[in-house]
Amino acid sequence: MAGNAYEFQHESDTGGTYITLTDPSNNILQHGPSPQLLLATSSGSIRLHYSNDEICTPTPGDCRIGRATTRFTAIFSDRFEAGFKDCDDCPIMVMIPAGRFTQGSPVTEPSSVDWERPQREVSVPAFAMGQTAVTFAEWDACVADGACTRTPADNGWGRGERPVMNVARVDMQQFIDWLSQKTGKPYRLPSESEWEYAARAGSTGRFNTGDCITTDQANFDGTTPAPGCPAGVLRDQTVPVRSFPANAFGLHEVHGNLWEATEDCWNESYEDAPIDGSAWLTGNCELHVLRGGAWYTVGSDARSAYRDRAPRSSASNFIGFRIARSMSP
Incomplete structure (x- = not known):
């Protein structure tokens, strides 16, 4: 688009x-x-x-x-930079059109790993996704409304438009339930395949910027860039959302800043994974799949295909989340 x-x-x-x-x-x-x-x-x-x-x-x-x-x-x-809000306190959502894409990476992709394979074609229905990761300002509105019970630390980096961190999966669900109850809309975490489809936004390279990404385009450890890419800086903390240009679907900071939690349970490969865009809810469900890399990760870990995992109980200064919404009457 x-x-x-x-x-x-x-x-x-x-x-x-x-x-x-x-x-x-x-x-x-x-x-x-x-x-x-x-x-x-x-x-x-x-x-x-x-x-x-x-x-x-x-x-x-x-x-x-x-x-x-x-x-x-x-x-x-000149860009698909759309947005809508279901309520004043709600995050801005972007419509992601239905489509098909190749999930994962080929063995020829530099720094790729086995758990990004086998590559397969996935069909993704239309859905909405947060224009950015959920921010401290949005989280604090949930706390003020009495729906979110924790006030996570910001590590001295600032709140407001910085992405919320130090929240576990159960905390994320409180925020999601608050939005759903407030609006009557089916908010949720994105599936892993929805996340990669939206992050790629039609691109097929290592990043949605092509085969290289720089620290002028994303927040990661630029002192260790992806192979063949120019070196940059290590900011050593998050940056406010919308600090970098959006991808072709209008999503900001899908590479770097904070790992983003998805709904999927962890599996060591894509063997037998759903191909309809839905979340994979079997496997090691004590762990959830993380996507996108973070402020401290090397450039290769911010690739569109890279996947990692963490305990659902983990609340850290390198994990955040971006919400999704099913589109139905």
């Missing part, structure tokens, strides 16, 4: 009419009496379905059907 696109920001006066936004394959993007969406898309590639079965294809201007009026404002954009 990279390339020239229009961002359609719409405001609806529905008169009680329910509106459903879909993509050309009828995957549901948003549904409700007044769905709010900022979607970077080609003109005509999303459609509004009104509850009286009439359909409107957005262009700059108004769609008026019955009692409902939806006004679209188009802004020319």
Whole structure:
């Protein structure tokens, strides 16, 4: 979805009419009496379905059907940098389109390891994913609301827009349950295959930036870069979210900063792993799969295909999480 696109920001006066936004394959993007969406898309590639079965294809201007009026404002954009929020305290979510990709790495990829194989084709349904990792500001809102019981340490690095850390899997679930109860939407952790598909965003190299990544593009130990890549700096701490450019799907910091927890149990290879985008919930379920690398990891560990694991009970200054949401009415 990279390339020239229009961002359609719409405001609806529905008169009680329910509106459903879909993509050309009828995957549901948003549904409700007044769905709010900022979607970077080609003109005509999303459609509004009104509850009286009439359909409107957005262009700059108004769609008026019955009692409902939806006004679209188009802004020319060169990236798929979309976002929507289900509530004021909710993280910004990005629509990830349905698609297929090759998960894992070939034996010829420098620094690859056996547990990234065998490579296989995976089909991923459309879903939404956090534009960034969950931040301290978002976590602290959950604490203030009485839903999250722990106030994790920031190690003196700062809170606010830095990604939350020092949280275990049970703590992450409190945050997820808070969002789900607050919005009525099915929030969750992404599956491992969803994570890699979204991180790659159509790329096939070692990183979504190509076969190299630098510390101008991600936060990792640049003193030990991936083979063949230029050296950089070691910041020795996290950086605020959105410090680096987003990938082609509009996601920031999928490489480095903090390891991101996924829903999957740990397995030593992809033999018999699901190929439908769902989480693999058998294997060593005392461990969960981590993706993306962190502020201290060498460049090779931030590769799109690299996978690691940690006890679900572990709360550390190198593990965070990014949320996902199933897209259903």
